[in-house]
Amino acid sequence: MDFNFIQKFLPMYAEAARLTLIIGVIGIALSVFIGLMCALVKYYRVPVARQIASAYIELSRNTPLIVQLFFLYFGLPKAGIVWSSEACGIIGLAFLGGSYMAESFLGGLRSVGRIQIESAESLGFRRLQTMRYIVVPQAATVSVPAICANVIFLLKETSVFSAVSLADLMYVAKDLIGMYYNTWEALLMLVAAYLVLILPISIVFTILERRLRRARN
Amino acid sequence: MSEHIIDINGLVKHFGDNAVIDGISLSVSKGEVVVLIGPSGCGKSTLLRCLNGLEPIQGGTVTLHGEPVIHGDKSLYRIRQKIGMVFQSYDLFPHLTVLKNITLSPIKVQKRDKAEVEAKARELLERVGLSDKADSYPSELSGGQKQRVAICRSLIMNPEIMLLDEITAALDPEMVHEVLNVVLDLAKNGTTMMIVTHEMAFAEAVADRIIFMDGGVIVEEGKPSEFFKNPKTERAQRFLKTFTYTK
Ligand SMILES: Nc1ncnc2c1ncn2[C@@H]1O[C@H](COP(=O)(O)OP(=O)(O)O)[C@@H](O)[C@H]1O
Ligand SMILES: [Mg+2]
Numbered sequence: 001m002d003f004n005f006i007q008k009f010l011p012m013y014a015e016a017a018r019l020t021l022i023i024g025v026i027g028i029a030l031s032v033f034i035g036l037m038c039a040l041v042k043y044y045r046v047p048v049a050r051q052i053a054s055a056y057i058e059l060s061r062n063t064p065l066i067v068q069l070f071f072l073y074f075g076l077p078k079a080g081i082v083w084s085s086e087a088c089g090i091i092g093l094a095f096l097g098g099s100y101m102a103e104s105f106l107g108g109l110r111s112v113g114r115i116q117i118e119s120a121e122s123l124g125f126r127r128l129q130t131m132r133y134i135v136v137p138q139a140a141t142v143s144v145p146a147i148c149a150n151v152i153f154l155l156k157e158t159s160v161f162s163a164v165s166l167a168d169l170m171y172v173a174k175d176l177i178g179m180y181y182n183t184w185e186a187l188l189m190l191v192a193a194y195l196v197l198i199l200p201i202s203i204v205f206t207i208l209e210r211r212l213r214r215a216r217n
Numbered sequence: 218m219s220e221h222i223i224d225i226n227g228l229v230k231h232f233g234d235n236a237v238i239d240g241i242s243l244s245v246s247k248g249e250v251v252v253l254i255g256p257s258g259c260g261k262s263t264l265l266r267c268l269n270g271l272e273p274i275q276g277g278t279v280t281l282h283g284e285p286v287i288h289g290d291k292s293l294y295r296i297r298q299k300i301g302m303v304f305q306s307y308d309l310f311p312h313l314t315v316l317k318n319i320t321l322s323p324i325k326v327q328k329r330d331k332a333e334v335e336a337k338a339r340e341l342l343e344r345v346g347l348s349d350k351a352d353s354y355p356s357e358l359s360g361g362q363k364q365r366v367a368i369c370r371s372l373i374m375n376p377e378i379m380l381l382d383e384i385t386a387a388l389d390p391e392m393v394h395e396v397l398n399v400v401l402d403l404a405k406n407g408t409t410m411m412i413v414t415h416e417m418a419f420a421e422a423v424a425d426r427i428i429f430m431d432g433g434v435i436v437e438e439g440k441p442s443e444f445f446k447n448p449k450t451e452r453a454q455r456f457l458k459t460f461t462y463t464k
């Protein structure tokens with residue numbers, strides 16, 4: 001084990017991890033927003049918008065992230081739309097994540113039975129009040145664990161960003177292996193970096209889910 | 218003639234081509250208990266649902282104190298506060314304690330004082346024999362207890378009429394009594410009610426008037442003593458026979 005190597009390139013990994021995290025966080029935040037919009041449009045059966053949401057979800061879920069990124073990074077410039085690698089990463093992640101988030105939100109909303117809504121309305125609750133006090137708290141117990149799983153899934157998916165020359169963790173590791181042949185050290189640091197990024201989030205989510213499960217009793 | 222709470226006039230309700238309610242007219246007076254009976258699928262639930270605007274209607278009118286009940290209309294939020302509804306399935310809010318289940322709507326909808334509402338809720342729970350369950354969650358209650366809480370949840374809104382749709386139909390037999398006793402107690406205290414039930418002895422005990430429905434219309438109506446002893450129509454006779462077990 002070449003500790004000099006590790007020490008020398010640690011800052012590079014830290015920088016790449018920071019980039020992965022920033023792009024991951026922005027992409028995931030956008031995907032939550034897109035997912036929520038799609039879920040609401042489908043839940044309330046808004047004409048036209050609902051069909052568009054369904055088509056998007058199918059397209060997004062049934063194509064790999066790497067293909068979506070290639071389309072953004074290599075395809076669209078041919079049509080005159082040029083993006084930076086970072087923008088491609090964020091948009092790609094949001095595009096992929098949006099559909100997963102949509103399904104998670106929708107699963108929660110649809111888990112709340114019709115009778116719950118009718119009971120609330122029979123008591124004089126307005127639609128928004130019914131949503132806020134009755135539907136959302138119940139939907140959350142189903143949606144939140146699914147959304148947490150999506151966040152981890154999407155953070156892991158960022159590892160394909162290197163394919164569009166984004167200097168993320170994977171990119172740095174590949175680069176170093178190519179230049180110095182310190183394969184073991186480079187891979188070890190890669191695994192460690194992902195664990196440092198994802199493990200704390202995973203632990204927080206597990207605690208959150210346990211709380212929710214208890215609340216649902 | 219005493220004051221009418223609900224007036225139903227020539228009500229028609231279709232599901233597609235299926236005329237589930239085919240011209241029903243009926244009034245319920247203040248303090249009156251009307252029990253609706255009839256074969257399964259004859260439109261009893263649908264009728265109750267039309268009364269608080271849960272279903273769009275295709276003809277006729279429903280009015281509460283002369284004010285029309287219109288599905289999808291803004292006025293419904295106000296009108297529904299005056300109509301208490303309890304369904305057959307246990308429909309308590311599972312994420313809230315018993316006390317919160319009861320107090321949420323008076324606090325959020327009627328904007329009443331929290332302390333007043335909580336005191337009132339505990340009083341109601343006491344009345345239905347559940348004062349020790351205020352902090353339990355619905356999943357910790359039996360079916361009969363849940364239905365009693367659901368009754369409290371409606372009562373706390375001070376409704377002018379209670380609509381009860383087969384509230385004991387999904388209960389184990391030993392729990393039917395505890396719920397029906399609560400309803401009998403309400404009737405004694407002058408609560409206006411419209412009740413759908415398959416418990417004929419209970420219907421006879423609680424009703425001021427029996428309405429027998431079939432095929433989307435009122436086939437027969439009368440005082441319970443008369444109706445159960447001497448049903449006039451052949452259809453009512455046949456219906457009542459299904460409740461007596463004969464070899
Ligand atoms: N949402 C609905 N859509 C279509 N048909 C319905 C719906 N609700 C009830 N029906 C039909 O209306 C009829 C009356 O139903 P219901 O009012 O529930 O009867 P009851 O309560 O007397 O058993 C039944 O034939 C039922 O199939
Ligand atoms: Mg019914």
